[in-house]
Amino acid sequence: MVSDSQRRLIILTEGHTEPVTGKTATCVVRYRPEQVVALLDSTQAGKTAQELLNVGGDIPIVGSLEDAPQANVLMLGIAPSGGKIPAPWRSIILAAIRRGMDVISGLHEFLCSDAEFVSAAAEKGVQLIDVRKNNERDVANRIDIREDCLRVHTVGQDCSVGKMLVSLELSNAMKARGIQSKFIATGQTGILVEGDGCPIDCVVADFLSGAVEKMILAHQHNDVLFIEGQGSISHPRYSAVTLGLLHGCLPQAMILCYEVGRKHVYGMEGFPLKPLDQLLRVYETMANLAVPSRVIGVAMNSRKVSAEETEKERERVRQELGLPVCDVIRHGPDELLEPIQAMLGEK
Amino acid sequence: MVSDSQRRLIILTEGHTEPVTGKTATCVVRYRPEQVVALLDSTQAGKTAQELLNVGGDIPIVGSLEDAPQANVLMLGIAPSGGKIPAPWRSIILAAIRRGMDVISGLHEFLCSDAEFVSAAAEKGVQLIDVRKNNERDVANRIDIREDCLRVHTVGQDCSVGKMLVSLELSNAMKARGIQSKFIATGQTGILVEGDGCPIDCVVADFLSGAVEKMILAHQHNDVLFIEGQGSISHPRYSAVTLGLLHGCLPQAMILCYEVGRKHVYGMEGFPLKPLDQLLRVYETMANLAVPSRVIGVAMNSRKVSAEETEKERERVRQELGLPVCDVIRHGPDELLEPIQAMLGEK
Known part of the structure; x- marks a missing residue:
């Protein structure tokens, strides 16, 4: 090899x-x-x-x-x-x-x-x-999860909106600030980039949350973990993966990721995407079944729109949700790092 | 063999x-x-x-x-x-x-x-x-789902509260009333009893909703399907299975199942169960991401309590949630059949 x-x-x-x-x-x-x-x-x-x-x-x-x-x-x-x-x-x-x-x-x-x-x-x-082949066979136990490790999870309006990229960029930016950070890869692309992780969409359903939990336990000596999200809680095909991941990684903080201008589920034209404010509430509801958790910012993917449209949209979403909003590639990740640094400061 | x-x-x-x-x-x-x-x-x-x-x-x-x-x-x-x-x-x-x-x-x-x-x-x-071995590899598409087939899904406060039994008893009772009904087995026990079905907790996560959808498509010539629920939307281990099933079977009606007196997640003493009213809201929120759906009744499992305690609890839950409540073994299923018959009448 x-x-x-x-x-x-x-x-x-x-x-x-x-x-x-x-x-x-x-x-x-x-x-x-x-x-x-x-x-x-x-x-x-x-x-x-x-x-x-x-x-x-x-x-x-x-x-x-x-x-x-x-x-x-x-x-x-x-x-x-x-x-x-x-x-x-x-x-x-x-x-x-x-x-x-x-x-x-x-x-x-x-x-x-x-x-x-x-x-x-x-x-x-x-x-x-x-890369997707695995033999995960352990259930989650929610035992020995450390409170002094901040778990930040990217959640999405859809597949393929940039959750992996946002997680990786934020983790790299935290490292540049001297904070011990680890990107937790949960999909084949993230694993190929990071060199480790678990392809959770290919895990047998009963063991999905357990597979995620094992990664958390293995890396929680870091100050902060950025756990790559998958799919969407409202995805017609993959919501099981999204929820098992959310309940396996127990995030105290979530970042909502979306692509500007996308109107329908990727590859499923008949299915309009749910509005961001509705999804934000659903993610918070579902996360809080497991752990106190909130959405602390929005990562926009403005790849397909002009600089001018991007700024208009950014301001609109800031106003609508009352949260920091940025495109980590176009604007850099600083606006999303601030609430994370604040949470680290509280620990 | x-x-x-x-x-x-x-x-x-x-x-x-x-x-x-x-x-x-x-x-x-x-x-x-x-x-x-x-x-x-x-x-x-x-x-x-x-x-x-x-x-x-x-x-x-x-x-x-x-x-x-x-x-x-x-x-x-x-x-x-x-x-x-x-x-x-x-x-x-x-x-x-x-x-x-x-x-x-x-x-x-x-x-x-x-x-x-x-x-x-x-x-x-x-x-x-x-029985659990499978090679499910198809994603859900939500195409060709018939509106004239009523899909009733049992959802639970926990594992092992009687979702399979309730689904089977209701399906049998509907057949006795001359209505074309089918029990959709989603776990090993249901499959052993019914002779067909899919062990969805053992399906690779990306294909879980697809595996459920295939069963719906195969049996929607019936007037009504009773789809066996799994786990709980708030289960620390198995919520992925629960949500993938919910979003795969697209129920217009749900029946909330619980065991009287159970306080903690089965086998996980450190984890208190969520209250029924909270779970009812969460199930309706999650189901309505996919299809208009509501909880139409509560199936209590009163195996461990006296007749007197059962009646007190039944009345309490009726008042609290404003829904029909019964133990399908102790009381028979009639009270839960009424709202289902009413929905069939509207079709």
């Missing part, structure tokens, strides 16, 4: 080299650019990551594995709903294995459950790494 | 022949008594099911497999938190296999993942049946 420090990744985003469906690729490019040799998308060959993902500078988009001969690992760079391997990707995965490359996937459909991939990998002596 | 109609069960309840931990045994004895030869509990040998479970008449408790030679299937009759096979049971399971018996288990720890059991079963040509 290629060790983390030796990884030279080519990230497969065929037909999906954009920031939402290709969020795994985008986040690895953003946070681990030193590992990324190229992105593989024959429909976009010749362009750069910066042009398509707004991040990654000159990292090239190439049309075939042959165009990035220095790569030693193929990473699947999309996270589609349902987590199946797109059929046209099979031949690319097989070609990578036959070139002697490891393959990393964060999909629900495991590489190592596929007889053809397993057989080819065995022949070439390469590794198939399924 | 022994077919359903040929099953002569001995149910293993060693050390747990009582209605709560032994609820799988108790419910199979209650609803499928024709299949049950004996219960196996060496600590209670010589007694009857009626004495220990308040159901099952003369079905004997025996001390060893040899005492029930006509049995051809061993069923594990408990559902402990975490779902592990108790260590002292291993030798009993192996002995049953060696006698040529099939073994049925509803635990999370699968018989067919245990090399010793698998090898012994292969040698004797018997079947190991893991």
Whole structure:
């Protein structure tokens, strides 16, 4: 197996080299650019990551594995709903294995459950790494949770609004202020970036909160934990994941994340999103069944709107909810760090 | 494999022949008594099911497999938190296999993942049946849900308060009134009783609501579905299961189930139960994120209290919540059927 420090990744985003469906690729490019040799998308060959993902500078988009001969690992760079391997990707995965490359996937459909991939990998002596594969079998107990560790949880209006990115940016910013902080990754992309975590959407439901609790117990020697949220409490498909995570990580503070301009559930056009004020109340109600908790700020994702529209929206939401609001990329995270620092000061 | 109609069960309840931990045994004895030869509990040998479970008449408790030679299937009759096979049971399971018996288990720890059991079963040509084993991999879509099928969902203050039993009794009572009704089993005990269903607490979290939705779609030609609830929306361990089920089955009507006198989460003494009125509001809030829905009645489990205490409590809860209240075993289900019939009349 290629060790983390030796990884030279080519990230497969065929037909999906954009920031939402290709969020795994985008986040690895953003946070681990030193590992990324190229992105593989024959429909976009010749362009750069910066042009398509707004991040990654000159990292090239190439049309075939042959165009990035220095790569030693193929990473699947999309996270589609349902987590199946797109059929046209099979031949690319097989070609990578036959070139002697490891393959990393964060999909629900495991590489190592596929007889053809397993057989080819065995022949070439390469590794198939399924980030979502787990065998979590412990229930939550809510015992020995430390009061002196502040748990901050990003919760969302929808999937794919930036909960992982906000958690990571806030954690990094706290570290820069000299505070012991840890990003708790709960999804495949976060795990690929952070190097540890648990893919909670792939845990057997009875053990979901228990899997989260184990991560809290393992890292609560830090001053603050930023626990990556998943889905939305009102999501037609994934609300179970969202609530099990909320009740497993027991946040004293929550940050509500949304994307400016999004009107419907991502990938489900028939389902309007719930208003932010309603969701804020629901998250607080559900969190307080477990622990005293409140929403302390709003993280807006203003990727698709102008600077002017962003400022108007920011002020509108500040007024409506009476909370700090910012886009951690556009504005930096300081406005959201203030209430967190204040809570740390009270401990 | 022994077919359903040929099953002569001995149910293993060693050390747990009582209605709560032994609820799988108790419910199979209650609803499928024709299949049950004996219960196996060496600590209670010589007694009857009626004495220990308040159901099952003369079905004997025996001390060893040899005492029930006509049995051809061993069923594990408990559902402990975490779902592990108790260590002292291993030798009993192996002995049953060696006698040529099939073994049925509803635990999370699968018989067919245990090399010793698998090898012994292969040698004797018997079947190991893991009721919880599943490979659900479809997300929910909320498409083609019929408005003319009434979905009634039992929700609870806690685990093990009688949600399965209430769902089954109400469904049977509706059938007796000539209405096309179906009990939708969502746990191992319900599946063993009904013969179909999905063990949703053992589904990978992303697919939990999808697994429930599939059952709804398959049975919505009925006038009414009674969907067995799981856990509680405020349960420290299992709230993910509860919410995924709620958002998968989209109930227009809910029945709130609780056990009179229970003060703490079952098996977690440090955690007081939430008050019924608070839970009623939370269930309605969460259900209404998906579909217009209300709690239409309360099912009390008065197993542990006197007739006099039961009537006092029944009146108290009627007054407090302004809803029909009854114990479907003690009082019969009629009071809860009235609002359901009224809703059917409106369709």
